Amino acid sequence: KPNLLIVGAGGVGAVAAHKAAQFAEDFGSIALASRTEAKLQQVAQDVVDRNPDITLGEDIVTETVDARNKEEVASLIRKVDAGIVLNLATPYCNTAIMDACIETGADYLDTAVAEEEHVENVPAPWYANFEWPRKPDFDKADTNAVLGIGFDPGVVNVFCAYAKRHLLDAIDSIDIIDVNGGDHGRYFATNFDPDTNLREIREDVIYWEDGEFKTIPHHSRKMTVDLPVVGEHDVYSMGHDELHSLPRAFPEAKRIEFWMGFGERYLRVFDVLENLGLISSIPVEVEGVEMAPLKMVKAVLPDPATLAEGYTGEVCIGCDIRGTKNGKPRRVFIYSTCDHTECFREVGSQAISYTTGVPAIAAALMLARGEWDPKTMVNVEELNPDPFLDVMPKVGIDWKVMDLPVDGSWPETSGHN
Ligand code: NDP
Structure with a gap:
């Protein structure tokens, strides 16, 4: 062992x-x-x-x-x-x-x-x-x-491998959707390391389409989804690790994109922080000390681990994968949900x-x-x-597959900016 x-x-x-x-x-x-x-x-x-x-x-x-x-x-x-x-x-x-x-x-x-x-x-x-x-x-x-x-990255990549092996003969597109429908009761906090999290949200969005990586401004593509357990949410196209490996394994996919749910308050605070330059990783000098503004913001934001107590609601993360099976179009959503309160009860997280x-x-x-x-x-x-x-x-985490209507699409609208 x-x-x-x-x-x-x-x-x-x-x-x-x-x-x-x-x-x-x-x-x-x-x-x-x-x-x-x-x-x-x-x-x-x-x-x-x-x-x-x-x-x-x-x-x-x-x-x-x-x-x-x-x-x-x-x-x-x-x-x-x-x-x-x-x-x-x-x-x-x-x-x-x-x-x-x-x-x-x-x-x-x-x-x-x-x-x-x-x-x-x-x-x-x-x-x-x-x-x-x-x-x-x-x-x-x-x-x-x-x-x-x-x-994500991780289980969602595994879901794609499972879909290719068992559910679809060919994959046309992969939309990875991550919605946190929970409420931690704080004015503004990130759910994991603020340094990593705010960086990945701030950066230009890179996604895969028609055989190449495309770059768009963050929060510029948005759609509304209606997911199991967490319900209807606005989600925004966002750059994410898995988009940088999945095109190798699924070269036939015409589009691979990651979508994350953001609430109105989060976006408002994020905009202010960004416009003030407070989520930059490039150090500035303050009274003789060199410091990246993002490090300072991290120091004053809640430690993600402390959000656990009193956090209510659920998350739903999954892959909306379109393709064909036996010559016919098929669209599946493979997903997991997880309850904040249950996690706290079990392991304090x-x-x-x-x-x-x-x-x-x-x-x-x-x-x-x-x-x-x-x-x-x-x-x-x-x-x-x-x-x-x-x-x-x-x-500790179950997963499910549901079929979605092949001709239905999540209603896509314009972005936040
Ligand atoms: P935290 O900030 O809560 O924890 C980071 C831990 O790393 C702390 O224990 C910190 O302790 C330790 N650490 C930091 N720097 C060093 C160092 N130089 N040497 C040794 N230990 C160090 O982050 P999370 O637990 O929320 O996230 C952990 C990782 O998981 C991150 O990489 C994050 O990006 C990733 N993540 C991935 C997700 C996914 O779905 N794929 C989702 C969420 C997170 P100390 O400062 O005492 O050293």
């Missing part, structure tokens, strides 16, 4: 720690690592409190590490003898953690594409910047790297962290059980979706 090293003990890392503990029989031991010992201790104690069979210091250990430092990560992997490294820190840590896995031969998993600080509007495809060039190194090390296995941590641990189980063993670097849609979608409900 491989030992599991989870790097990052924020909202997602905490869910992963709880879920790993629930599946402790599949892992040797669980090590939880980040820079702040107090946060690690808090998460580990909560895991032990909710899982009486787990012993602190034996089944789960905490380790401090700077995950942007390859040498530190490599020596930690050796120290805890990790067979699987689950990267749930910030995307700024990806390259160091990947390189440490290549050096030590540990398997690598993450939930977000690598980013550099103080760099904006990165060229597509994003995975070609830092991840894919390392594929030959993973080949040489004879080890696994599974990229982007949160919910909100649904955005939960829907990321659960698939990450389901993927770790795939590697631990040998169900996935590509011995190279892959984006998750390249793997067999069946065992993963079989185990995910057992780890």
